[in-house]
Amino acid sequence: MIERSEPTYWVKIYLSGPIEEAKQIVRKYAKSNGICVTIDPTLYIYTGGEELGYVIGLINYPRFPSTPEELWSKSVTLVRLLHKGTFQWSALVMSPEKTLWLSDRERDVE
Numbered sequence: 001m002i003e004r005s006e007p008t009y010w011v012k013i014y015l016s017g018p019i020e021e022a023k024q025i026v027r028k029y030a031k032s033n034g035i036c037v038t039i040d041p042t043l044y045i046y047t048g049g050e051e052l053g054y055v056i057g058l059i060n061y062p063r064f065p066s067t068p069e070e071l072w073s074k075s076v077t078l079v080r081l082l083h084k085g086t087f088q089w090s091a092l093v094m095s096p097e098k099t100l101w102l103s104d105r106e107r108d109v110e
Contacts, residue, residue, distance in 0.1 A: 004062035004063070004065075005062060006060050006061075006062045006065045007060060008059075008060065009059070009060040009066075009068045009071055009095075009096075010057060010058065010059045010060070010071075010095065010096070011057075011058045011071050011072055011075040011093060011094065011095045012055055012056065012057050012058075012093070012094045012095075013055070013056040013057075013058070013075060013078065013079045013082065013091065013092070013093050013094075014042075014044075014053065014055055014091065014092040014093075014094070015053055015054060015056075015079070015082055015083070015086065015088055015091045015092075016044055016051045016052065016053030016054075016088060017052075017053060017054075017086040017087070017088045018086055019039065019041055019052075019053075019054045021085065021086050022039065022054055022056070022082055022085075022086055023039060025078075025081050025082055025085045025086070026039060026056060026078070026082075029077075029078050029081060033074055034064035035058055035061070035064055035066075035071075035074055036058070036059055036061035036063070036064060037056055037057065037058055038056065038057040038059075039054055039055070039056050039057075040054060040055050040057075041053075041054050042054055042055050056078070056082075058071055058074065058075050058078075059071075068095070068097070071095075072093075072095060075093050075095075076093055076100065079091050079093050079100075079102065080102070083102055083104075089103060089104050089105050090102060090103040090104070090105065
């Protein structure tokens with residue numbers, strides 16, 4: 001039996017939109033980037049409405065170990081692919097240390 005241990009670190013990506021299209025984008029990215037990814041459906045409820053979406057979790061998987069910076073970088077690359085590939089207005093990337101919000105909405109620009 002093989003045993004490997006790595007420091008615990010995770011990043012989560014939050015997006016609304018079509019989960020099946022997102023799965024295809026995630027599969028393609030994971031295949032060539034040595035990552036372990038979860039994808040869970042979710043419901044976002046916010047001021048003025050609600051919509052279906054998903055949460056993607058990236059972990060520091062001992063089979064494909066990464067530094068926190070590498071995992072963050074892979075997450076940001078993946079969220080940009082998902083954001084564009086699923087035609088969403090905004091997205092969120094969150095780690096224990098920081099959160100990145102992306103938006104294409106003109107009204108969000110201050």
